[in-house]
Amino acid sequence: MRTTIRTPLKPRRPDAAASGGKVTELVVRRRRLFTAHPGEARFTYPVMAALVPVATSRGGEVAYPGDPMCLYSALTLTIQRSVARLGxxxxxxxxxxxxCPDWGHCPDDDYRRTANGPRTTLIADSRTTDGHVFDPRIWDEVAQERFIAELRALQPKVLLLSAVSAAHRYALEMAELAKVHAPHCVVVLGGRHADETMKYRDADGTADFSWSSTVEVVRDGRAAQVVDFVVAGDGAPLLDLLLRALSLTVTPGFGPTDNAAVLDALALVADAEETLRGSGTIVGLCPGEAVVVPVRGERLGSAELPSPYEAFSIRARFGVFTEAGSHPLGSRTAHMMTLDSCPFKCTFCSESIQVSQRPTRFAVSETEHVAQRVRRLMDWGAEAVFFDDPVFWGGNWKAITEFCQDLLRQGTALPGGSRLEWGGQLTVDVVLNRAKADEVHAALELMRRSGCTYIYIGIESMAESVMAHVGKNLLRRNPEAWVGKVREALAIIRGHGIRVGSSVLFGLDGESRETIEETIEQIGRLIDDELLVMASPNILTYHPGTAITAAHGQDRLDYHSRKDNRPPYTYFEEAYPEVVSQLLTEDDIWYIHKSAAERWGTVRNSAAEPLTEAAR
Structure with missing residues (x-):
């Protein structure tokens, strides 16, 4: 399969006038065809989206508390356009x-307030945008049967899959099932795996696909050509552009789609717009050819995009929030992000700015807008909100302070006498910003007053020899020993009446059985001293594009083979024998599993709290 790279799509292309004439010709001809075709008077085609799971078994322990915000966010603009057109x-x-794709209509307020938990209605029977998502969380026989039933009932023209790297193998299987049970279905794959594994370089006009990418997996025959398009970059505007191009070329009856024609239509649609939005890459997989279409439109800030929950009900419950008392599994929790990339440069993290290189964020001056969105989520039934930012507001204490003030002005009272709870993620060194110690303390107190009851911090390891290699303290502002800094940061947060949970990551550079034992014991002491209310053990898995993946020579990560996983790997999220840290033996992983359970007791959480990448 050869690779063809097209001229990047940019705003105000020189040949836009000629393209406009072609678009006019196409839309006139298409209007005639659909008007004449019986049964197609609504000019729509069926569509469904799916969050691809990362596991085939719960292993007795894996859980996913969050709504799939990465998928919801990517769907915002295409749904907004479809709903407006149908209305x-x-x-x-x-x-x-x-x-246009038939997403149905947005939920009304009564639906939003009552619809939570897993979806139970077939997509084919749902008329709401919320009902068009398949979200199984576990890819087992039951989920497969449900997925096949959805395909057969709906016969989607388009299937949109969102996958992290650990989910890629199951995305390929879902795409294959779609081609069998809905033969004319166009499969589009996006999400973090696509972002991590394919890049277009503006400097020399070349494309780079990692060995784990969908394009390379198809190119060398490791998987069948069951994916039609891969989207990386700004998901919402690029997906909207792609579906408009597909809609421009689709024919009545929705037979086979000519992927090459869709790729040609991308430029026509781009030129028809006054402003091209979004930056990223669309790859079309055609017979014998992978066609790369770089898109270099205007970047959108988070405030310019609709709220991900405009089209969806708040379905998640997060057990760390309980004040509302509405359910044994915890309060109904909405998830938000003020920043989708981390400003720090941890060697293992796929959320680092070094990997994503394309942060989408709310400006620090837009705190009131975010507070208003939170208030709207409360009106839609949210009892709690968790901010999934890698670092809340990028660690900007001024923005955090102003957000809390804005939230208090909006009001945090809930029906029944309780108040909104919320939480977010910080880092040890952000809390220990000694140059701004007074500001930090004042902000933490304001956080508590505005409803913050929980902070999540990545501790990673309590072994100094391990943390020396991680690159977690980007600014090097606090040179003290890591163990002491962790304890001090937790004590500061707890001193303001806010609970703290943590993630612990085994398998980083310098890891040995001795450092594993040291970390498990030191975390146990933090639990004994009531500085942690939850500790989540995790195993390092290699992500394409991270520094540790390159340093360990892991340039061929098997994220495509469909192999049954097994304990002890199933006790940890995203852990498969082929992609876990080469510094850990299977015996080490068993030891971590058993020793953490014994030493940490009920405070141990085996899932990667508060939210897996798959749910983003």
Whole structure:
């Protein structure tokens, strides 16, 4: 399979006038075809989206408390366009958006307040945007049967899959099932795995696909060509662009799709817009050819995008929030992000700015806008909110302070007398910003007053010899020993009445059985001293693009083979024998599993709290 790279799509292309004539010709011809075709008067085609799971077994311990925010966010603009088009009806004159994906209508407030937990209605029977997502969380026989039933009932023209790297193998299986049970279905794959494994370099106009990428897996025959398009970068605008191009080329009856024609239509749609939005890469997989279409439109800030929950109900419950008392599994919890990339440069993290290189964020001046969104989530039934930012507001204490003040002005009272709870993620060195110690203490107190009851911190290891290699303290502002800093930061947060949970990561550089034992014991002491209310043990898995992956020479990560996983790997999220740290033996992993359970007791949480990447 050869690779073809097309001219990047940019705003105000020189040949836009000629493209406009082609678009007019296409939309006029398409209007005639659909008008004449019986049963297609609504000019829509069926579509479904799916969050691809990362596990085939719960192993008795794996859980996913979060809504799939990465998927929700990517769908915002295409759903917004579809809902507006269906609400307004077919325009009098032929238009670019005559034909559109049928997402249904947005939920009303009554639906939003009552619909939570797993979806139970077939997508084919749902008329709401919320009902068009398949979200199984575990890929077992039951989930497979449900997925097949959805495909057969709906016969989607388009299936949109969101996958992290650990889910890629199951994404390929879901795509294969789609091709069998809905033969004319167009499969689009996006999510963090696509972001991590394919890059376009503007400097020399070349594309780079890692060995783990969907393109390379298909190219060398490790997987069948069951994926039609891969999208990396700014998900929402690029997915909207791709579906508009597909809608421009689709024919009545929704037979086979010519992927090459869709790729040609991308430029036509881009030129038809006054402003091209979004930056990233779309790859079309055609017979014998992978066609790369770089998109270099205007970047959108988070405030310019609709709230991910505009189209979806808040379905998650997070056991760390309980004040509402509404359910044994915890309060109904919405998830938000003010920043989707981490400003720090930890060697193992796929959320680092070094890997993503494309942060989408709310500006620090937009705290009132975020507070208003939180208030709206409360109106829709949220009893708690967790901010999934790698670092809350990027660790900017001024922004954190202003957000808390804005939230208090919006009001945090809930029906029944309780108040909104919320939490977020910070780092040890952000809390120990000694140059701003007074500001930090004042902000933490304001956080507590505005409803913050929980902070999540990545401790990673309590062995100094391990933490020396991690690169976690980007600014090097606190040179003290790591163990002392961890204890001090936790004590500061707890001193303001806020509970703390943590993640612990085994398998980093310098790890040995001795450092494993040291970390398990030191975390146990923090638990004994009531500085931690939850500790989650995790095993390092290699992500494409991270520094530790390169340093360990792991350039061929098997994220495509469909192999049954087994204990002890199933006790840890995203852990498969082929991709876990080469510094850990299987005996080490058994030891971590058993020793953490024994030493940490009920405070140990085996899932990677508070939210897995798969749910983002």
């Amino acid at each position: 307004a009806g077919l325009p009098e004159e032929p238009s670019l958006d005559d034909v």
